[in-house]
Amino acid sequence: MFEQLTQLAQQFGVDSVINNPSVPNDKNEAVIGEASNSVISGLQKIVSEGGMDQLAGLFQGNNAADSSNPVVQKLTQELSGNLGQKFGISANDASGVASKLIPQILGSLVGKAKDPNDSSFEISDIIGAISGGGDNAGIMDAITKYGGQFGLDQNGDGKVDMSDAMDAVTKKGGLGGMLGGLFGK
Template sequence: MFEQLTQLAQQFGIDAVVKNDAIPNEQNEAVINEASSSIVTGLQKIVSEGNVSQLAELFQGNNAQDKSNPVVQKLTEQLTGNLGEKFGLNSAAASGVAASLIPQILNSLVGKAKDPNDSSFEISDIIAAISGNGDSAGIMDTISKYGGQFGLDQNADGKVDMNDAMEALKKNSGGFGDTLGSLFGK
């Protein structure tokens, strides 16, 4: 997933980074890479703080470019701080780069994750990348908590668990990935 995020950062970084006089040309690649890694670590931090419902809302809605979205705000703040700390950018330059890159990258990421015809970002890959060391228990707890609202309770027992995953596997040849995908609107 990191490679795909880096590609998105490179795509959107032309105006925000490469054409930005505040960033020395020799730092362009490092700044773009920092944007990618900040998104991954920021999403991991959101999960570790128990705010998985914010991620579910991000992937469920069409608000990934909304600068008032809590996930967009947190990731923008984190990247702004990192750019100032690691590259010595003043706060206005760092904030400008982050405010430009984060919403564009997230919007593209969410769009690709929700698009059934685009396999470059799969929900299962995103969950694995942000859950840290493959421990997706926190995400699965949230899926269980909110899953009924999104139609994931396959056996109508009032909770979303592995039994629902097995039911989904029986019903759907796409498997558990599609079940998770339905949580995020894919």
């Protein structure tokens, strides 16, 4: 997934990084790489701090590219700070790069993850990257909390739990389909 995220950063980085005189040409590639790192590390941090509500909100509707979205704001601030600290880019210039790049990357990432005709980003891959492939308890908590709203209560018992996951695996294309339902895919 990191490779696909880097491709998005490269795609959107042309205007905000490569054609930006505030970013030294010898640092273009590193700045684009830092944008990719900031998205993953920022989302991981949000999950580790219990921000599953915010993360679930990112995948609902079309607000992933909205600069007023709390997740977009956090990731923009993180990237801006990293660009200043790691590459010596002024705070104003770093903020300009981050505030343009992060909404574009997140908007495209979420759009592709929700598009059933685009397999370049799968919800399960995003969850794996965000959770570090390890403990998915926070993500399962969010599924339990929000799952009923998205029709994931497979057995109609009023809660979303492992029995629903098992039912989903046998009925609707597996756990990936269940997770896709949670995030609107």
